[in-house]
Structure formats: C-alpha cells, structure tokens
C-alpha cells in the first residue's frame with residue numbers, strides 16, 4: 001500500500017533527523033563535561049564559593065577547608081585580584097586577604113566572612129590573593145590522626 005510506504009518513509013526521515021539532533025545534543029552535553037570545567041562543576045558543592053563579580057556573577061571557584069594562594073595558581077579559576085562576592089556555607093568561615101604573605105596566613109587587608117552571602121567590601125574588592133577556609137570547630141569533622 002503506497003500510503004503505508006509513504007508513512008514509513010517519513011517515519012524513517014524523522015528517526016534520522018532525531019538521531020542527528022540527539023547525537024549533537026549529546027556532543028554538547030559531553031562538551032559541558034570537558035575537563036576544563038570539571039573543577040567548576042565540583043566547586044558548586046564546595047562550602048565556600050567565590051565570584052568574580054558582585055552578586056555572585058562571573059567566573060567562580062569553590063574552596064574546601066585549607067589555604068589557597070594566587071601565587072601558586074590556586075585561585076586560577078576565578079583569577080587573582082578579581083573576587084567581588086562569595087557564598088559561605090553554614091559551619092564555615094572564609095578569610096580573604098589582599099596578599100599571600102610569607103607565613104601561610106595571608107597579608108595586607110584581610111576580612112573574615114561567616115556563613116551567608118556577601119559582597120566584598122570596597123577595601124578588598126578585586127584584591128584577594130589569599131583565601132583560608134575553615135570549618136568551625138563545633139561542626140568540624142575531627143581531623144584524622146597521622
């Protein structure tokens with residue numbers, strides 16, 4: 001029956017078009033998981049997330065407890081001297097400093113942020129080169145003994 005054949009032919013075309021569309025969608029999805037963005041993906045679940053622009057816009061980077069120095073490339077995702085806002089999860093603090101310092105504690109203008117969402121003050125805006133994230137003692141998991 002010619003009508004049936006025509007329907008099947010059209011159905012075949014539709015399948016082919018859908019297959020092409022979904023494979024390019026899949027390729028797009030795979031691009032989203034490109035390794036250059038792996039850290040970014042993980043950063044979303046980090047207790048502290050810093051942002052390039054005020055109000056949590058622009059490039060961002062997540063940090064877990066520890067100290068991070070721009071001069072060691074540890075702020076490369078967001079960029080040195082760019083941070084303008086940050087989010088701090090409950091039970092954590094983030095200390096931002098203008099300079100890395102020599103003693104692992106940061107130097108210059110420093111400011112500590114508790115849980116919540118913050119825009120960085122003018123004093124420290126686009127200046128941060130050192131970040132220290134701490135879990136507050138009451139909620140901190142006990143460090144493993146070596």
Ligand SMILES: [Ca+2]
Pocket residue numbers: 051052053054081082083084125126
């Ligand atoms: Ca900025």
